[in-house]
Amino acid sequence: MKKHNFSAGPCILPQEVFEQAAEAVVNLNNSNLSLIEISHRSADFISIMNEAIALVKELLNVPEGYSVLFLQGGASLQFLMASYNLMKVDGKAAYIDTGAWSTKALKEAKLLGEVAIVGTSKDSGYNYIPKEIKIPSDANYVHMTSNNTIFGTQFKEFPKTDQPLACDMSSDIFSRQIDVSKFGLIYAGAQKNMGPAGTTLVIVKDEILGKSGRTIPSMLDYQTHASKDSMFNTPPVFAVYTSMLTLRWLKKLGGVGAIEKLNEEKAALLYNEIDNNPKFNGFAAEEDRSLMNVTFTLADESDKERFDALAKEAGLNGINGHRSVGGYRASIYNAMPLESVQALVAVMKQL
Amino acid sequence: MKKHNFSAGPCILPQEVFEQAAEAVVNLNNSNLSLIEISHRSADFISIMNEAIALVKELLNVPEGYSVLFLQGGASLQFLMASYNLMKVDGKAAYIDTGAWSTKALKEAKLLGEVAIVGTSKDSGYNYIPKEIKIPSDANYVHMTSNNTIFGTQFKEFPKTDQPLACDMSSDIFSRQIDVSKFGLIYAGAQKNMGPAGTTLVIVKDEILGKSGRTIPSMLDYQTHASKDSMFNTPPVFAVYTSMLTLRWLKKLGGVGAIEKLNEEKAALLYNEIDNNPKFNGFAAEEDRSLMNVTFTLADESDKERFDALAKEAGLNGINGHRSVGGYRASIYNAMPLESVQALVAVMKQL
Known part of the structure; x- marks a missing residue:
């Protein structure tokens, strides 16, 4: 009996994805080589990475002017990267606190600048989404978590703002239609709707980068990864491949x-x-x-x-x-x- | 015909590891659940992580007082983490430059302090290992790359130093006996002798941590990961499992x-x-x-x-x-x- 897997993440993926991923670990595309033993610079893997990126763009209608990246470190590393890339020196950012993940995100941002909490539902144990959000005009960006896995809350509408909107969509990306053009930065750990743990999707608007005035360490700089098509260093090959399979499944499904x-x-x-x-x-x-x-x-x-x-x-x-x-x-x-x-x-x- | 795979990394792993990893992606330990759909907090995965750590300790004779971590981001993120954790505020570090990877490592360290290059073979295209290494007494740590994959050079003896010795062993860890007690920090991307791309092994001497005088972002702080047994955030489940399988194979082989x-x-x-x-x-x-x-x-x-x-x-x-x-x-x-x-x-x- 196949179990009913309600895990919060890592979580269920389509059965056919498990089977196709397993097949590739033994023999990729009838090459007689395993997916995990080939060079990430090989034509086979470059074509996998390109297909994964193309599927993200197609499924989410990503407009021109955005980079789509497959990185490592989970959303937790994005908490830091978001602020490293978007917080100006002596800058300020606005954070909406819907619990746990938002709280962790703003903790990292505080290392790099001032954080204004512009909405929180902490008073009632995070069982709702704060609605009246007032964003200071001098905020460098606004940060939010679209869905909170722990409390089961989800933004139905996104805040309107002139500043770049940065959104952790780890637990609801690819689950509903969104207008990517309204966001400056979207990031998501793969291990809910996209694939296995081990890769993180980043969708970032190119024009908001390079404006922080700070020197960003290579691995934390979105521009590093964008300029190398997510191949600045060895990517997490299996996680990218299996995400690509899951996105293929989603496309096939409509x-x-x-x-x-x-x-x-x-x-x-x-x-x-x-x-x-x-x-x-x-x-x-x-x-x-x-x-x-x-x-x-x-x-x-x-x-x-x-x-x-x-x-x-x-x-x-x-x-x-x-x-x-x-x-x-x-x-x-x-x-x-x-x-x-x-x-x-x-x-x-x-x- | 199975090909002869001489790739520099990701690279060949034992055939039985490919087969066992593939099996687990479909059905882990006859649980009727896939390895990649179970919670990383489940008993099944915790036992995998524990076995992987125990095998590292056993195979490398890791002494007491060291933490063994499975992280993400490859050696490239370690270039930054090594300096974040070991470089003191207004500090200095000694780097041995044997090409490419050493050069990238010291570039990140320069963001955090002074870097003294205490040996280099740049003059002859990095075709040898510099031998006469003089380490300044005020260096906070010494950094080296044990094996250079690009030039095919390898340290046969390690520099003697009183300061913590930090070593990138990505391409030769588990290939030869080493005395871990001589090192403060060892790190290695998995994708040569340990497993698939997507996880990074870190072995760090606990007593050298917490002395930098700087506030380290959570995800870059070895103490964060050590205190949570590499589960501060979702680990790269497949890469850890497949590394564990490879280490089992190595143990069986002697x-x-x-x-x-x-x-x-x-x-x-x-x-x-x-x-x-x-x-x-x-x-x-x-x-x-x-x-x-x-x-x-x-x-x-x-x-x-x-x-x-x-x-x-x-x-x-x-x-x-x-x-x-x-x-x-x-x-x-x-x-x-x-x-x-x-x-x-x-x-x-x-x-």
């Missing part, structure tokens, strides 16, 4: 618009059960509910043992809430089939 | 001492042909020849077309020299079988 509809359907099914089943409560404010991470608690904690046993019996994997919040969290990323959500709902009804 | 003998045998076979065949010249000074990357040129450039054709016919892959040097380079890492070296020698004799 692209971001098509998956968005499926994601809405899956989320509606689950939130509907939460709202109608008196044994469960939703965690996030209704209007800010994430389509990716559905967080909920038991109305009566004494049901826990039985619910956990039922879930296990049904093959539900990874539904425990984040250790900092407790309760339950069902992550229902792009590759999660409707049947897995149905299986969870069935268990909730059984309780 | 460990570093056993592979060192095989490496010496393979290198001797090839250098012997270079020295005795008038159609070829070795590139590196004899006493500094690398056991990992064997660099040579044709005595008569007009032989190139024929030699390349013979090599292709024999299934020899990746023997072109680095674009900055030209000629030929046969990388004969741990996983390279003796038969592949014999195949190359046979082609050289045929010319």
